[in-house]
Amino acid sequence: MRSGSSGTAQKQLMSINFACQVFDEAAMKQRLSPSVFESLQNTQKLGNPLDPNLAEAVASAMKNWAIEMGATHYTHWFQPLTNITAGKHEAFLNRSRNGEIIMEFSGKALIKGEPDASSFPTGGLRATFEARGYTAWDPTSPAFVRDGTLYIPTAFCSYNGEALDAKTPLLRSIQSLSEQTMKILHLLGNTTSKSVLSMVGLEQEYFLVDREAYEKRLDLKICGRTLFGAKPPKGQELDDHYCGRIRLRVADFMRDLDERLWALGVISKVKHNEVAPAQHELAPVFSSANIACDHNQLTMEVMRQVAKEHGLACLLHEKPFEYVNGSGKHDNWSINTDDGINLLKPGKNPAENNQFLLFLSAVIAAVDRYADLLRVSAACPGNDERLGMNEAPPAIISINLGNHLYSILKNIASGRRAVSDKAHYLAIGVDALPSFTQDDSDRNRTSPFAFTGNRFEFRMLGSSQSPAFANVVLNAAVTEVLGEFETILKNSEDIPDTIRSIVAQTMAEHGRVIFNGNNYTEEWRAEAHRRGLPEISNTVDAIDVLVDPKNIALFTKTNIFTEDECRSRHEILLENYEKVVFIEANTMHEMLTRQIIPAVTEYIGKVAHSFNELTKLGIENAELKSMISELSECASKLIAGGRDLEKLIAEGHAIEDTRETCQFLSKTLHPYMRSLRSYADRAETLLDSASWPFPNYTDLLFRV
Ligand code: ADP
Ligand code: MG
Numbered sequence: 091m092r093s094g095s096s097g098t099a100q101k102q103l104m105s106i107n108f109a110c111q112v113f114d115e116a117a118m119k120q121r122l123s124p125s126v127f128e129s130l131q132n133t134q135k136l137g138n139p140l141d142p143n144l145a146e147a148v149a150s151a152m153k154n155w156a157i158e159m160g161a162t163h164y165t166h167w168f169q170p171l172t173n174i175t176a177g178k179h180e181a182f183l184n185r186s187r188n189g190e191i192i193m194e195f196s197g198k199a200l201i202k203g204e205p206d207a208s209s210f211p212t213g214g215l216r217a218t219f220e221a222r223g224y225t226a227w228d229p230t231s232p233a234f235v236r237d238g239t240l241y242i243p244t245a246f247c248s249y250n251g252e253a254l255d256a257k258t259p260l261l262r263s264i265q266s267l268s269e270q271t272m273k274i275l276h277l278l279g280n281t282t283s284k285s286v287l288s289m290v291g292l293e294q295e296y297f298l299v300d301r302e303a304y305e306k307r308l309d310l311k312i313c314g315r316t317l318f319g320a321k322p323p324k325g326q327e328l329d330d331h332y333c334g335r336i337r338l339r340v341a342d343f344m345r346d347l348d349e350r351l352w353a354l355g356v357i358s359k360v361k362h363n364e365v366a367p368a369q370h371e372l373a374p375v376f377s378s379a380n381i382a383c384d385h386n387q388l389t390m391e392v393m394r395q396v397a398k399e400h401g402l403a404c405l406l407h408e409k410p411f412e413y414v415n416g417s418g419k420h421d422n423w424s425i426n427t428d429d430g431i432n433l434l435k436p437g438k439n440p441a442e443n444n445q446f447l448l449f450l451s452a453v454i455a456a457v458d459r460y461a462d463l464l465r466v467s468a469a470c471p472g473n474d475e476r477l478g479m480n481e482a483p484p485a486i487i488s489i490n491l492g493n494h495l496y497s498i499l500k501n502i503a504s505g506r507r508a509v510s511d512k513a514h515y516l517a518i519g520v521d522a523l524p525s526f527t528q529d530d531s532d533r534n535r536t537s538p539f540a541f542t543g544n545r546f547e548f549r550m551l552g553s554s555q556s557p558a559f560a561n562v563v564l565n566a567a568v569t570e571v572l573g574e575f576e577t578i579l580k581n582s583e584d585i586p587d588t589i590r591s592i593v594a595q596t597m598a599e600h601g602r603v604i605f606n607g608n609n610y611t612e613e614w615r616a617e618a619h620r621r622g623l624p625e626i627s628n629t630v631d632a633i634d635v636l637v638d639p640k641n642i643a644l645f646t647k648t649n650i651f652t653e654d655e656c657r658s659r660h661e662i663l664l665e666n667y668e669k670v671v672f673i674e675a676n677t678m679h680e681m682l683t684r685q686i687i688p689a690v691t692e693y694i695g696k697v698a699h700s701f702n703e704l705t706k707l708g709i710e711n712a713e714l715k716s717m718i719s720e721l722s723e724c725a726s727k728l729i730a731g732g733r734d735l736e737k738l739i740a741e742g743h744a745i746e747d748t749r750e751t752c753q754f755l756s757k758t759l760h761p762y763m764r765s766l767r768s769y770a771d772r773a774e775t776l777l778d779s780a781s782w783p784f785p786n787y788t789d790l791l792f793r794v
Contacts, residue, residue, distance in 0.1 A: 109355035111159060113152055113233040113240075121151040133229050136285045136428060137268060140229055145197030152233060153182060153195035156240035163239040164195060166203035166225035168246040169256040170210035171662045173470075173556050175387050178205055179239050200242065201227050207248055211665065213658030215252050222249040228257065231384045234354050243384055252655055256383070256558035259650050263565035264288060264379055266648045270569045270576070271425060271433070277579045278445055283427035288565055289545075291376030292386045293360075295417035295553050296393060297368050297405040298340055300793055303785040304403035308681050310790075313670075314407035314554070315472065317678045318686070318767055320774040322787035325367065325414045332365045339794055340370065343400045347372070350392050356385045365481075366414035367791040376422060376545075379565070383558045386419070390554075402794065408472035408552040411787060416476035417553035421560050424545035425449065425568070435544040441498045441508035444589045450499075451596040452575060453546060454489060456567035457539055458600035460644065461487035462624055462635040463567065464539070464548065467560035469632035469663070471670040473552035474756075478627065480610050483538035483550050486618045486625045488605040490537035496604060502590055503597035536609035566648045629667055630749075630756040636660040664748045671755040675739050678763055682732045682770065685783040690728065690773050693781045694721045717776070724773045731766040738762055 103109075109116075119127055126147045132138040156164065165177035182193040207223025225244035233242045246255035253259050264287065271286040304310050309317040336344065344361050351358040357375035364371045372393075374385060390406055397404035409416035425433045433449040440446055457464065464487050468477070478484040491499070494510075501508035534540050538550045551560055575592055582588035602621040607614060618625065626632045635641060637660045645651035651659070701714050738759045745751040774782055 106349070106352050108352050111235045111353045112355035113155055113235075114355060117155055118148075118151070121155060122147060130229060137230070137265060142201075145201050145227075147197075148229075149195050149197045149200035152200065152240065152242075153193065156233075156235050157182065157193060159235040161235045161238055161240045164199070165239050165241055166205070166227075166244040167241040168205075168225050168244045169387060169556060169558070170246060170254060171213075171256065171659070171666075172211065173554060175391065176205070176210070177241070178203070203244065205246070207246075207254060210246075210254060211662040212248065212254055213661035213665070215248050215254065215654065215658045223247065223254060224249070228261065228380070230261070230378075231381050232355065236354065252652070252658070256556045257380070259562045259655075260380060260383060260558045260565075262650045263562045263569070263648065266569045266650060267425070267565040267572075270572045273576050274448070274572050274579065275427070277576065278448075278585065280427075280431075283429050283431065285428045286433075287426055287428070288379040288561060289376050289424045289426045289432075290379040290382035290557070290561055291374065291422035291545075292382055292557055293371055293373040293420040293422070294386065294389060294393075295364055295369060295371045295419065297366070297410050297417065298343065298370060298397060298402045298794055299368055299405060299790045301398065301401045301403050303789050303793065306784045307790075308685075308784075309674075309677055310403070310405065310410070312677045313674050314405060315410045315475070316412070316787075316790075317674060317763070318681065318770045318774070319412060319787045319790075320771040321413050322791060324788075324792075326365055329365075331363050331367050331369070333362045336361075336363060336370075337794060339400070339402070343396060343402060344370070344372075346400065347393060347396045350396060351389060354385075354388060354392070356389055358389070364415070364417075366411070366416075368794060369415065369417065376424075379423075379561045383556065383561065386557055406554040408470070408554060409475035411791065413787070414791070415481040416472075418473075418476070418482055418549060419551040419553050419555060419557060421548040421551055421557050422542070422545050423548060423561065423564055432544050434541075434546070436495070439510045440495060441501075441510040444586050447499075447502070447593050448575065448589050450495070450541075451593050452568050452571045454603060455571045455596050455600045456564070457487060457489055458603035459571070460563060460567040460641070461603065462626065462632075462638065463563045463641055463644075464550070464560065465624070465626045466632040466635045466663075467563045468548075468550035468552060468555070469626075469629040470552050470555055471629055471667055471674075472554055473550075474629050476552065477550065483536065483609055484615065484625070485627045486609070486615065486623050487538055487550075487603070488609065488618065488623065489546075489603050490534040490540040490606050491604055492534075492541060493606060495541065496606060499593060499597055499601075499604075503594040503601070505594075534606065534609075537605070538609065562650060566644055566650050569648050570644055628756055629663075630752045633660060633663045633667070633752075634749075636663070661748070664752050667752050668748060668755065671752075671760060672739065672742065675735060675742075675759055675763060678766070679732060679735050679739070681784075682728060682735070682766070686770050686773065687725065687728050687732065689777065689781055689783045690721065690725045693777045694718060694725060696781075697721065721773070721776055724769055724776065727769040728766075728773065731769060735762065735766060 126144050129141050129144055130148065133140045163179040163181050165179045167175055167177045169175050182195050184192055184194040186192045203225035205223055205225060206221050208221035223246060225246050228243045228245055231243035233240060245258040245261060247253055247258055267288055268286040275283055309315065348358050358372055359375050360373040362371055376382060393404045433445060436446050437443045465485060476482045498508040540547050548560055551557055578592060579585060579588055602623065636656055642653050642656045645656055646653060697718050701711065701718060704711055742751055742754050742759055745754055
């Protein structure tokens with residue numbers, strides 16, 4: 091990053107300590123011999139196979155650099171299927187052969203680690219007694235120093251090489267997409283590009299709440315979301331938070347966060363308040379999919395850490411609060427060549443840009459064919475609370491292309507001449523304002539998959555999710571379609587003409603997935619059903635998609651997953667769903683029986699005491715009496731509800747089959763928890779605020 095820049099630019103980057111904690115191109119160039127440096131660059135930039143003889147030299151340079159940066163330990167940093175990262179920290183210290191204590195880091199230790207695989211989700215891939223797993227150095231994502239440890243990004247697999255993490259399939263999909271796209275580019279006459287990368291920019295939404303208030307809420311601490319909470323007097327209805335002035339405490343947090351992220355090489359660029367009170371967003375500059383996904387994990391970790399240091403808690407859950415918007419993650423995705431050609435860039439004249447039209451068609455076909463896989467990539471219990479609730483896209487995948495591109499494609503499909511519109515200059519009506527051209531398409535915030543000028547933006551992901559799998563699906567699906575296009579193009583005498591017929595065929599077969607209107611309406615749902623587009627409304631239903639023969643075929647054909655790996659992921663997602671819902675149910679039970687019910691009964695006692703005192707004075711207060719009745723009725727509902735909740739939890743545990751348990755949790759336990767919550771929320775509005783056992787929504791949303 092730093093090495094390519096001019097002297098002034100480099101000084102400016104140094105002024106913000108950009109990437110100062112990263113073993114990046116500049117650091118490597120300085121510390122590695124020219125031949126080792128060049129060979130490593132070929133692996134990093136072009137995906138060439140790693141020369142195993144490099145390891146010793148790289149490890150030694152990395153260690154020396156890391157120690158200068160204050161590191162005492164190293165860790166193989168990996169992404170098990172838990173949505174968070176893991177790593178075992180080992181000191182560089184060792185005893186040499188002659189008994190001296192030394193700081194040591196070998197090529198072998200760089201390349202390979204051996205964590206216990208059985209302590210992470212494996213989905214039945216390996217039995218516990220054969221627990222060996224490996225972590226393998228990923229040289230395409232730079233190592234960095236954080237809190238005294240050298241972090242080495244790694245892929246995590248089982249003893250037999252089966253993927254147990256988020257990164258391995260992503261790397262496989264990047265490779266498949268690159269190989270397939272290069273074949274197409276050669277057919278189109280490209281002789282300059284050597285490899286292709288999917289580029290990704292991840293916008294991350296989050297909430298910040300006061301740490302003290304957070305610590306008092308068991309639900310936030312354990313589940314990341316509130317399981318109770320009455321509607322506050324004010325939510326987001328005034329539209330006064332989105333992009334509004336950033337409060338000083340939050341601004342301090344954001345400044346600190348930026349500086350930390352910049353030091354780690356994350357190009358944090360955009361920050362603003364989001365729609366809901368206490369909600370914010372961060373967006374970095376896009377990078378290669380692999381680095382973008384690593385950086386997103388790092389960003390989430392640093393966010394949590396910096397928030398804590400500022401007396402705040404960062405909530406990454408998809409729906410921390412009822413009544414206001416939840417948080418998502420937007421995955422901006424494009425395909426670029428190593429020499430800087432964005433294959434999804436329409437250029438000045440998209441109607442004549444065959445390369446663009448071909449890749450656009452590939453994405454349209456891929457998304458229509460594998461809409462179900464995209465859906466499952468955004469499926470997690472937290473996102474179930476958010477999708478399709480008029481704040482996030484519905485659970486139906488469609489593509490927003492904008493009217494201009496759509497009409498070009500339709501014209502080609504119907505054999506008419508397609509023309510690109512001339513650039514429109516925007517008329518604001520004030521001469522002193524600068525003039526600029528209107529974009530080709532308006533923004534459509536309701537679309538789950540929108541073309542936004544030179545990339546697609548997948549907007550369905552949940553804020554806490556690893557974005558890796560969504561990119562695996564995109565890369566895999568597009569790779570498959572490009573493979574089919576390649577077969578057609580290989581036998582073509584007239585490439586431009588063939589591309590037009592590919593566009594026409596794509597529109598005929600997959601045009602149904604294009605929708606430029608408002609995705610939040612009931613009319614669209616009905617229309618989508620008429621078009622035969624799948625609507626998969628919850629995680630449990632979505633998970634089965636992973637073992638659909640059509641999808642197993644896609645992943646095996648593109649060398650991304652074996653059938654066993656697909657089945658293992660299916661199992662892991664089910665197990666995760668099951669665990670999350672049970673934890674939420676247990677937390678709800680504990681808060682209900684040990685906090686809410688005691689508070690309500692104590693308060694009833696207080697009001698009854700006042701009532702008796704008044705009666706003694708000869709004052710008959712019928713309203714007070716009816717308030718006591720209402721409170722008492724509420725208490726009965728809560729007590730009975732607590733008992734029923736306990737029974738339902740036991741019933742869920744008694745079901746042996748994981749899939750059936752999940753169905754029960756989603757269809758019976760989860761809805762029951764919602765109804766139980768409503769009684770507690772009603773009780774909250776009846777008690778005086780000092781008697782309520784934990785901070786309320788106003789405390790959480792407005793007191794930072
Ligand atoms: P918005 O909120 O309007 O969607 P942001 O600027 O917050 O836009 O985020 C857009 C994201 O898209 C950024 O991370 C940006 O770097 C990324 N992006 C821009 N161009 C590309 C591209 N060609 N490929 C992938 N991501 C891109
Ligand atoms: Mg966006």
